[in-house]
Amino acid sequence: MQENLYIISAIAVAAICTFATRAIPFALFGGKRQVPKTVTYLGHVLPPAIIAVLIIYCIRNVNFLSPNHGASEIIAILSTALLHIIKGNTLISIGGGTVIYMFLVQYIFI
Amino acid sequence: MDTDIIKLAFKKTVPVLFGYLFLGSAVGLLLADTGHSFIWSFFMALFVYAGSGQMLLISLIAISAPLSSIAFLTLLLNSRHAFYGLSFIERFKKAGKMYPYMIFSLTDETYSILCSTNVSKTVNDGKLITYIAMLDHIYWICGCVLGAVIGQYLSFNFKGVDFAMTALFVVIFIEQWKSFKSHTPVYIGIFSSIICLMVFGSDNFILPALIITVSALMLLKSRPLAHKPQENTGRC
Numbered sequence: 001m002q003e004n005l006y007i008i009s010a011i012a013v014a015a016i017c018t019f020a021t022r023a024i025p026f027a028l029f030g031g032k033r034q035v036p037k038t039v040t041y042l043g044h045v046l047p048p049a050i051i052a053v054l055i056i057y058c059i060r061n062v063n064f065l066s067p068n069h070g071a072s073e074i075i076a077i078l079s080t081a082l083l084h085i086i087k088g089n090t091l092i093s094i095g096g097g098t099v100i101y102m103f104l105v106q107y108i109f110i
Numbered sequence: 111m112d113t114d115i116i117k118l119a120f121k122k123t124v125p126v127l128f129g130y131l132f133l134g135s136a137v138g139l140l141l142a143d144t145g146h147s148f149i150w151s152f153f154m155a156l157f158v159y160a161g162s163g164q165m166l167l168i169s170l171i172a173i174s175a176p177l178s179s180i181a182f183l184t185l186l187l188n189s190r191h192a193f194y195g196l197s198f199i200e201r202f203k204k205a206g207k208m209y210p211y212m213i214f215s216l217t218d219e220t221y222s223i224l225c226s227t228n229v230s231k232t233v234n235d236g237k238l239i240t241y242i243a244m245l246d247h248i249y250w251i252c253g254c255v256l257g258a259v260i261g262q263y264l265s266f267n268f269k270g271v272d273f274a275m276t277a278l279f280v281v282i283f284i285e286q287w288k289s290f291k292s293h294t295p296v297y298i299g300i301f302s303s304i305i306c307l308m309v310f311g312s313d314n315f316i317l318p319a320l321i322i323t324v325s326a327l328m329l330l331k332s333r334p335l336a337h338k339p340q341e342n343t344g345r346c
Contacts, residue, residue: 084280
């Protein structure tokens with residue numbers, strides 16, 4: 001019983017803290033006030049920069065100095081990009097890239 | 111009924127469906143590994159709704175970490191989310207009563223899907239973004255429960271399936287690349303990430319990288335980094 005109580009509190013704390021990080025910009029600039037021009041500007045130019053950061057975030061634990069030099073990740077990312085540039089179909093790009101990656105990490109660069 | 115809008119939201123979120131089912135399963139498996147009931151995976155997915163956040167939470171619960179540590183580490187890990195809302199301060203208001211839910215459900219993946227969803231004149235944008243957010247959340251809950259309940263009995267080798275998330279970001283990256291005239295923000299993002307990755311290491315790089323990115327973009331504010339004008343119709 002005491003353990004359950006601990007888990008419930010832990011989940012509650014994590015939930016509140018996660019929500020808090022997501023709510024910060026809305027608490028600062030939301031509401032009825034006019035959104036400052038700088039924030040509008042940032043909201044406009046940030047997405048492409050953040051998506052780029054997120055791609056790096058996804059491969060942050062890849063060791064490019066290891067024997068495989070992160071070959072699985074590099075090949076799979078390039079294949080995904082190439083598929084998307086040629087076919088322009090989101091599902092084909094993501095599905096194809098993922099299958100290629102799974103094949104590479106399971107059979108080639110184990 | 112909003113059948114058409116739900117269909118459109120579903121189409122937009124299919125990549126997240128695959129990503130979340132597998133990523134969620136991975137988180138569910140992790141919980142099953144610590145010997146806890148799958149019901150906790152359900153509640154975590156429902157109330158916390160953060161991939162890396164839940165992994166951290168599970169590992170902290172496993173060592174009975176004090177609540178203060180859970181709070182501190184969660185804030186630190188999820189600090190990148192503080193930057194996402196900047197692009198949706200006005201747009202989320204269209205969700206009406208669901209405004210708080212939109213803030214709650216702003217994950218990496220929902221953020222990127224919303225960024226790649228144009229505001230159109232024919233579709234009720236407030237409803238569309240709400241359904242996108244709700245569908246993503248449902249996928250996540252299903253994934254987390256699925257992983258915790260049956261994941262450990264599956265014999266198929268899922269290793270590498272979490273690449274679906276990386277692939278999703280790559281696809282959105284290309285879409286954004288096409289619709290922006292200036293690529294300076296992208297270069298700044300990549301450059302600051304790589305520098306910070308080398309300086310701070312893989313566990314701590316993202317917050318400094320984002321701070322440097324935002325600062326650099328502020329410095330460049332006077333220079334034109336705008337969209338191609340003809341496509342400047344609401345992409346965030």
